[in-house]
Amino acid sequence: MFTTAWTASPQLPAEGFTPNWSREGFWRQSLRQAVRLSAAGDRIRVRLSNAYGTSPLRIAGATVARASAGASVEPGSVRRLTFDGAASAEIPPRGLAASDPAELALDAMESVTVTLHLDAVTGPATFHAQAFATSYRAAGDRLEDVRGEAFDASSESWYFLSAVEVDTGRRDAVALFGDSITDGFGSTPGANRRWSDALAERTGRPVLNAGIGGNLLLNDSAWYGEKGVHRLRRDVLDHPGVDTLVVLQGLNDIGFSETAEQPTYQPAPVVEVHELIDGYRQLIRQARARGLRVIGSTLLPFGGSDHWGEHAAKVSREVNEWIRGAGEWDAVLDLNRALADPGAPDRLHPAYDFGDHLHPDDKGYAVMAEALAELLQRNRLPADA
Missing domain, CATH: 3.40.50.1110 (SGNH hydrolase)
Structure with a gap:
């Protein structure tokens, strides 16, 4: 059984008082976000939200990995995510998608990255304005990039990612x-x-x-x-x-x-x-x-x-x-x-x-x-x- 180990409440795209990418959205880019889990598990899955999208959101691909410094990840920890067995997903306006479980053992208080490849125009992005953490953006498909140097833009908000769950059964x-x-x-x-x-x-x-x-x-x-x-x-x-x-x-x-x-x-x-x-x-x-x-x-x-x-x-x-x-x-x-x-x-x-x-x-x-x-x-x- 899965238990939610991290969440961020979705918000309508807005300028707010924190500069962010929600209004411009994403296109032909990879988005990497690191979050700290409050529970341990051997398998992980994520929830992606298009709650405030006005058009379908295409996820060309997604990975999870143990976080390292900045946008880098621990070598050998990258895992591809699937959605109902497929490598990509399309989330309808106001919709939600949950990934299939991926094998990745994580401890409580350990940080994990979720990287999304967004190859089509997303339009304004459902987001969480104040992350008090750094998210990263890179051109092209950087799903399996380990070093993170290509992620040359940063934001203090979270985008599309609304939950991370682990199979702790708690x-x-x-x-x-x-x-x-x-x-x-x-x-x-x-x-x-x-x-x-x-x-x-x-x-x-x-x-x-x-x-x-x-x-x-x-x-x-x-x-x-x-x-x-x-x-x-x-x-x-x-x-x-x-x-x-x-x-x-x-x-x-x-x-x-x-x-x-x-x-x-x-x-x-x-x-x-x-x-x-x-x-x-x-x-x-x-x-x-x-x-x-x-x-x-x-x-x-x-x-x-x-x-x-x-x-x-x-x-x-x-x-x-x-x-x-x-x-x-x-x-x-x-x-x-x-x-x-x-x-x-x-x-x-x-x-x-x-x-x-x-x-x-x-x-x-x-x-x-x-x-x-x-x-x-x-x-x-x-x-x-």
Whole structure:
């Protein structure tokens, strides 16, 4: 049985605030992307998404290999992927393709490359804007290129690749669902210091990162993805091996209306606490219908940030009080208290602040992971943990 060991939530092609290749797409090029797996296995398969494509996506060929430095891979580790036995695949608009399993033994916390040869015009590319990791592009067919020197262009986004699965057979994966804090904004790029990485290292469990920077719980965004209540099924529930969902979302719904007027933060309606509670309840119902346990996290302190204001302060306090006391979650993770400045509880502790008073740094993400690991152990989630 396969278990998801890595994920990236698909997004609509957009400029966003990270330069990327999503609008231009690819043609007669090879795309190499390295991701770190949170579980071990002897066989591997990948999922490729054309969720926002307007035309069929042709995959002329694909390989996996153990990652080395930069775009290079470990010699002798390259494996060809097939799709229903064929060397190529065509993914329809809004479609998804899963490769056949390939024999490649990998350890947990080991990085693997996925290389795609895209010989036909892709059109705008379904992507994940903020990877905090480097992807590489080369001209022509470089599927079995080991040294990586031909990959002379780079990007800090992921394209088409939405999941990597291994045959570990585990059913105790934890899915982290949220916005830029879950996505890892503020962590050191290329160092795997998101709180999902720290949680996998701390617990030894498979961990899925289903964060999208700027994502909203209640509203779609052209730049920051479909609203949380709609994307949960695709980004978490449809992945094999997940038994626990952790929800850390709502801060952008509260804070975007407080920010300076700019296109990235649209829509920005003024949201009330009862609307967010209804959204959380939708997530809880969806997850429990699939048999998942659901952990609710309080929103982190964000006083002094561009998301802070009188209304945001009021609603965030009310939301956190509801999360702590409603009794509607299987467990509550109080990250607000774990990361707050004792002398100014509405603000992030200076030791955990990336610098914008909104996002944690590497140390802050490690504290978040430790708090969740302790909660999972204390509450025995899952029961056989």
